[in-house]
Each structure stands twice: as structure tokens, then as C-alpha cells.
Amino acid sequence: MEFDLQVKASYKPLWKLLVDKEKLKQDLREEAKLSSTTMARLNNGDNVTTDVLLRICQVLNCQIGDIVTIIPKEEA
Numbered sequence: 001m002e003f004d005l006q007v008k009a010s011y012k013p014l015w016k017l018l019v020d021k022e023k024l025k026q027d028l029r030e031e032a033k034l035s036s037t038t039m040a041r042l043n044n045g046d047n048v049t050t051d052v053l054l055r056i057c058q059v060l061n062c063q064i065g066d067i068v069t070i071i072p073k074e075e076a
Helices: 012-020 025-031 036-044 050-060
Strands: 007-010 069-072
16 A cells, blocks of 8 residues: 655755855765765755764754755645
């Protein structure tokens, strides 16, 4: 049985937080040890693992809710 997911993750809060902390995406990639593929997934609003989100939170000293929001798919 397949579940029809009507929402998706938006990483807009992450990009805003990076600006607020005066960090570049490259800084985040290096500090959180993220691959270029993972960065591309974040840039495209695709799913990433919880481990990735936790590493980002550790680097930015924040909570998951500070870097991701859930939006309806039609808004994506």
C-alpha cells in the first residue's frame, strides 16, 4: 500500500539562517561534512536524512525546526 504524501520539506529557513549567521553554503558543506550530492538535494528541496539535519543543527547551533518547514506540495 502506497501513501500519497501531500507535503514536502522546504529548506528556506536554512538559507535564511546561513545569511543571518554570515555563512556561505560552502562553509556549511565543509563544517557539516556534507557531500556535493547532499548539498544539491538541499538546494532542490529534496529529502535528506535525519543525520544530515542533525549535523547541520550541530554546526549552526540550532533546532531542526529552525532549518526546515513543511509545506503543501502545490506550494513547492
